[in-house]
Amino acid sequence: MILTRRKISNYHHLRVDSDRLRQDFEELAQIGATPEGGVHRLALSQEDLLARAWFADRVEAAGLLVQDDDAGNLSGVLRSAKPHAKTLLIGSHFDTVPNGGKYDGSIGVLAALECLRVIREAAISLPVHLEAIDFTDDEGCWRSLFGSRALAGMLSDEDVHDARIDNGAFRAALSRAGIEIRDVFTAERPSSAIAAYLELHIEQGERLERAQTKIGVVNDIVGRTTYRITFLGQAGHSGTTPMYRRRDALRGAAQFIVRTHDAVRERYGDGVFNCGDVDVKPGAFNIIPSEACLTVECRHVNAQLLAEMEMLIVQIARECAAVNALTLECERIAHMPAAHMDESILSDIEGAVEQLGLSAMRLPSFSGHDAQMISRIAPGGMIFIPSVGGISHHAQEFTHWEDVVNGANVLLQTILRIALKKK
Amino acid sequence: MILTRRKISNYHHLRVDSDRLRQDFEELAQIGATPEGGVHRLALSQEDLLARAWFADRVEAAGLLVQDDDAGNLSGVLRSAKPHAKTLLIGSHFDTVPNGGKYDGSIGVLAALECLRVIREAAISLPVHLEAIDFTDDEGCWRSLFGSRALAGMLSDEDVHDARIDNGAFRAALSRAGIEIRDVFTAERPSSAIAAYLELHIEQGERLERAQTKIGVVNDIVGRTTYRITFLGQAGHSGTTPMYRRRDALRGAAQFIVRTHDAVRERYGDGVFNCGDVDVKPGAFNIIPSEACLTVECRHVNAQLLAEMEMLIVQIARECAAVNALTLECERIAHMPAAHMDESILSDIEGAVEQLGLSAMRLPSFSGHDAQMISRIAPGGMIFIPSVGGISHHAQEFTHWEDVVNGANVLLQTILRIALKKK
Numbered sequence: 001m002i003l004t005r006r007k008i009s010n011y012h013h014l015r016v017d018s019d020r021l022r023q024d025f026e027e028l029a030q031i032g033a034t035p036e037g038g039v040h041r042l043a044l045s046q047e048d049l050l051a052r053a054w055f056a057d058r059v060e061a062a063g064l065l066v067q068d069d070d071a072g073n074l075s076g077v078l079r080s081a082k083p084h085a086k087t088l089l090i091g092s093h094f095d096t097v098p099n100g101g102k103y104d105g106s107i108g109v110l111a112a113l114e115c116l117r118v119i120r121e122a123a124i125s126l127p128v129h130l131e132a133i134d135f136t137d138d139e140g141c142w143r144s145l146f147g148s149r150a151l152a153g154m155l156s157d158e159d160v161h162d163a164r165i166d167n168g169a170f171r172a173a174l175s176r177a178g179i180e181i182r183d184v185f186t187a188e189r190p191s192s193a194i195a196a197y198l199e200l201h202i203e204q205g206e207r208l209e210r211a212q213t214k215i216g217v218v219n220d221i222v223g224r225t226t227y228r229i230t231f232l233g234q235a236g237h238s239g240t241t242p243m244y245r246r247r248d249a250l251r252g253a254a255q256f257i258v259r260t261h262d263a264v265r266e267r268y269g270d271g272v273f274n275c276g277d278v279d280v281k282p283g284a285f286n287i288i289p290s291e292a293c294l295t296v297e298c299r300h301v302n303a304q305l306l307a308e309m310e311m312l313i314v315q316i317a318r319e320c321a322a323v324n325a326l327t328l329e330c331e332r333i334a335h336m337p338a339a340h341m342d343e344s345i346l347s348d349i350e351g352a353v354e355q356l357g358l359s360a361m362r363l364p365s366f367s368g369h370d371a372q373m374i375s376r377i378a379p380g381g382m383i384f385i386p387s388v389g390g391i392s393h394h395a396q397e398f399t400h401w402e403d404v405v406n407g408a409n410v411l412l413q414t415i416l417r418i419a420l421k422k423k
Numbered sequence: 424m425i426l427t428r429r430k431i432s433n434y435h436h437l438r439v440d441s442d443r444l445r446q447d448f449e450e451l452a453q454i455g456a457t458p459e460g461g462v463h464r465l466a467l468s469q470e471d472l473l474a475r476a477w478f479a480d481r482v483e484a485a486g487l488l489v490q491d492d493d494a495g496n497l498s499g500v501l502r503s504a505k506p507h508a509k510t511l512l513i514g515s516h517f518d519t520v521p522n523g524g525k526y527d528g529s530i531g532v533l534a535a536l537e538c539l540r541v542i543r544e545a546a547i548s549l550p551v552h553l554e555a556i557d558f559t560d561d562e563g564c565w566r567s568l569f570g571s572r573a574l575a576g577m578l579s580d581e582d583v584h585d586a587r588i589d590n591g592a593f594r595a596a597l598s599r600a601g602i603e604i605r606d607v608f609t610a611e612r613p614s615s616a617i618a619a620y621l622e623l624h625i626e627q628g629e630r631l632e633r634a635q636t637k638i639g640v641v642n643d644i645v646g647r648t649t650y651r652i653t654f655l656g657q658a659g660h661s662g663t664t665p666m667y668r669r670r671d672a673l674r675g676a677a678q679f680i681v682r683t684h685d686a687v688r689e690r691y692g693d694g695v696f697n698c699g700d701v702d703v704k705p706g707a708f709n710i711i712p713s714e715a716c717l718t719v720e721c722r723h724v725n726a727q728l729l730a731e732m733e734m735l736i737v738q739i740a741r742e743c744a745a746v747n748a749l750t751l752e753c754e755r756i757a758h759m760p761a762a763h764m765d766e767s768i769l770s771d772i773e774g775a776v777e778q779l780g781l782s783a784m785r786l787p788s789f790s791g792h793d794a795q796m797i798s799r800i801a802p803g804g805m806i807f808i809p810s811v812g813g814i815s816h817h818a819q820e821f822t823h824w825e826d827v828v829n830g831a832n833v834l835l836q837t838i839l840r841i842a843l844k845k846k
Contacts, residue, residue: 098705140709204663222662226708235522237815238697239645239722239790240627243688245813250698254680261674265666274661275673277706282521285649285699285718286563287816295708299662367662390668392660393710 011416012355014118016408021114022401024058028094028110029102038395039102043095043137043146044072044173051094052177055109055134062117064132071150071187072136072177078116082127086195088419089378090115090411091133093370095141101397103202103387103404109134111200111408115415126419128195135370136177142170144334148370152377153188160184194378196345196418199371200411201382202399203363206390213359214406216384217349220364221372222272222299223306223338229256229317230329235282235290246288250280252324253292259316264298264309271309272299272366301364303338339372342379345418349381352413358406367392383410434839435778437541439831444537445824447481451517451533452525461818462525466518466560466569467495467596474517475600478532478557485540487555494573494610495559495600501539505550509618511842512797513538513834514556518564524820526625526810526827532557534623534831538838549842551618558793559600565593567649567757571793575800576611583607617801619768619841622794623834624805625822626786629813636782637829639807640772643787644795645695645722646729646761652679652740653752658705658713669711673703675747676715682739687721687732694732695722695789724787726761762795765802768841772804775836781829790815806833 031051032041041047052074056066059076067075075091092108112132119130136147149155160181161167171181203209208216233247257275264273277295298313300306314330321328346362353360363384371380385407388398454474455464464470475497479489482499490498498514515531535555542553559570572578583604584590594604626632631639656670680698687696697720704714721736723729737753744751769785776783786807794805808830811821 097707097710204660205665224662235817236813237627237790238699238720239647239695240788240810240815241813242628243684243695248684248697250701251680251684254677254684254698257674257677258681261666261671261677272662272666274671274709274711275677276661276708276710276712277703278673278701280700283700283718284520285720286697287520287699288697289699295706297661297708365663367660387663390659390664392663394658 011122011124014122014412016111016114016118016405016412018405021110021405021408024110024113025106028054028106032096034099034395036099036395038099038397039096040099041094041096042098043139043141044177048095049177052134055094058113062113063120064116069151069187070179070183071147072174072179073133073147073151073187075131075133076113076116078120078130080126080129085127085129087129087131087193088195088415089131089133089197089374090199090415091135091370092199092201093135093138095137095139097139097393099395100393101395103397103399104204104392105138107202107404107407108200111411114408115412118412119415128419130415138370142173144336145368145370145373148373150184150187151189152373154373154376155185191377196342197371197374197378197380198411198414199369199382200407201369201384202387202392202397203384204367204387204390204392206387207363208361208384208386209388209390211361213361214386214403215353215358215360215410217346217360217362218365218382218384219341219346219362220301221339221369221382222301222364222366223303224297224299224336224368225306225310225332226334227296227313228293228331228333229296230291230293231321232327232329233290233324234288236288238286238288241288247325248288249292249326250289252320252326253278253294256294256317256320259320260313263312263316267312268300268305268309270300271305273313299366301338306338336368336372339375339380341375341381345379345381348417349383349410349414351417352410355413356406356409358410381414383407383414434545434547437545437835439534439537439541439828439835441828444533444828444831447533447536448529451477451529455519457522457818459522459818461522461820462519463522464517464519465521466562466564467600471518472600475557478517481536485536486543487539492574492610493602493606494570495597495602496556496570496574496610498554498556499536499539501543501553503549503552508550508552510552510554510616511618511838512554512556512620513622513838514558514793515622515624516558516561516793518560518562520562520816522818523816524818526820526822527627527815528561530625530827531623534834537831538835541835542838551842553838561793565596567759568791568793568796571796573607573610574612575796577796577799578608614800619765620794620797620801620803621834621837622792622805623830624792624807625810625815625820626807627790627810627813627815629810630786631784631807631809632811632813634784636784637809637826638776638781638783638833640769640783640785641788641805641807642764642769642785643724644762644792644805645724645787645789646726647720647722647759647791648729648733648755649757650719650736651716651754651756652719653714653716654744655750655752656713656747657711659711661709661711664711670748671711672715672749673712675743675749676701676717679717679740679743682743683736686735686739690735691723691728691732693723694728696736722789724761729761759791759795762798762803764798764804768802768804771840772806772833772837774840775833778836779829779832781833804837806830806837
């Protein structure tokens, strides 16, 4: 039986099973649990592989089909009876940042699985395949959004064969997961095969909490560019080299950090700048630093403004190098373009929210997500739920369970709305 | 025969053997040689132990007595025939900073050995023992000026038993050198046993070169204080935490580095500030730094102004922590007080310079030296020779050989002048 528009309201009463979802959540959070109450589950690590094995078991136990691809993406599939059906992808990721939290990514995959279970149990026959997917290395332990980029055909040769960033260890990690590096490009799927993409995720900010709003309907996903910026000076004895004759790489780097933070705040209210690390050489208390290598990123939802910010950052780096007689190396490591979500899908999400009697607001996402990549080949939509205090990428990351269940129900009803429109 | 004042001029013609000294210099520079042309010979490392074994061989080959103490200080001794003679110590150190140069320290010990050889060959009997000494860990790979502090009775329990700074590795390193950590305090010598201390060293600055002066007569050695300053903030997702709500430890640290450099330049013309390293945690491009630990030192020849500078540095750190809502930990790791050289010894050095027809100027040392410690228990004097371009603690460290020989001859004639005054 293929469901028709007339019958949609028959399924308005469907809800996810909060206890079953909670049990999955608690079990998964044990895999890579840290003493601080967070999760350390780096992509392709032993913990990540354990989480995948656990997920495959849960998929099978639910009577769904386990499926994976050559980029390590792992799915549970509820197949449509319709021949040549497109796939409605619903997912997120199990990997975490180092010492991350329990909610980031995990909630999205587990809620997707729960939605498939509910729909299967309700014996609803849909005109699309439903696929709950865990994408490989969203967080970029190896390569940011690796799995979703592979699926969207956005991987470049450089992502796989780039020897600069310890490719040997990356190959070994892929190999542990049973992935042959030469095969990853075969994970690409044609745009015509994907009906749409949905992702439920914690906000990782505090806009929803502050607005006392239950659901965030993401309209844009921030563009992000990563740089490695190296200031090169001259080592020397810190006591005997006159202050005015020094070429102190760290002094130049510090000026850059201070000035860029100030300039981004002043000129790009919605822009984001982070310097996450500094590597200083030779690194002794009594030697003037000859090298300071900075790990820098910037984000903006507006592609034009992001490009402007990048120019500003490089310009400030040049000036700080010049005034300290340093040489400068700017390497643009990665760029994830800003992405727009699909207006029709946003309406479906808002319809589901209204039907469930929840509050919602549209907002951009300042974090990158797999939706950013998949939305380049298919209509995409993201649903945010509140993060307490906006804390994320940290053991204290927390979302009230009621909000998780609300988000999962919005996801369930949105899946049904989208699926029932498809022929 | 004990030499009397009447016979001093008999020895004005004595000179070091330039070729023999040069051969020693070239051989020693091979031990820990780096591809860049410098030397990497950390205190108590395998290279340092090889250098000591080589030195002991050279001492024996010269017919001198090999002697060591429980702090690892290693000497060649030319004993006086006089009973109960005091010792005229002459030395420096064989250890280098990481990827340091060939001249720093080595020249001082090798020139001392050469002076003893010349005096022995001239069959001059002096009323003092002469001791050419290599001090352990001048550079502070483990503990700054460890050997000279031990000899001067300036080691504290904390220097040896402090568990904060990886004491296990330090014990293991001492053990490799045959040193029992409980015995190091026995290396202390009574003030009454030391006639004086002399040290020949490269300037590691460019004052002599700029003034086209051959010999520096050091009147003061800079005081130095080392801090570990840690800014503690809050980790968080770099994309989703609003800029104005961040507690970014690295931003505070960068402001501190910039402001302190500016303030020291502005207020303390003769003062020195260095931030040699920053350790950032967690250190990922997309996580706001929660911790930035800085390795900081400041120097001044004036003890009062050094104390003022320290207060200023801590005050700036407090302000930078406060404006970024960070907490601050300031740990005073080490303090080497400023030291004055002995006026009578300075006159002896200047007498030797004049006799040799060289140019000289008095100047303070902005680097710490073993003389700083030994001068606390005995009259001390230091002789500087020019460093080309002022470069030091670097493979490009260079001093013209003619200047090395000049310095060694000043050392030789100064030794004779001091020795012949003693009864």
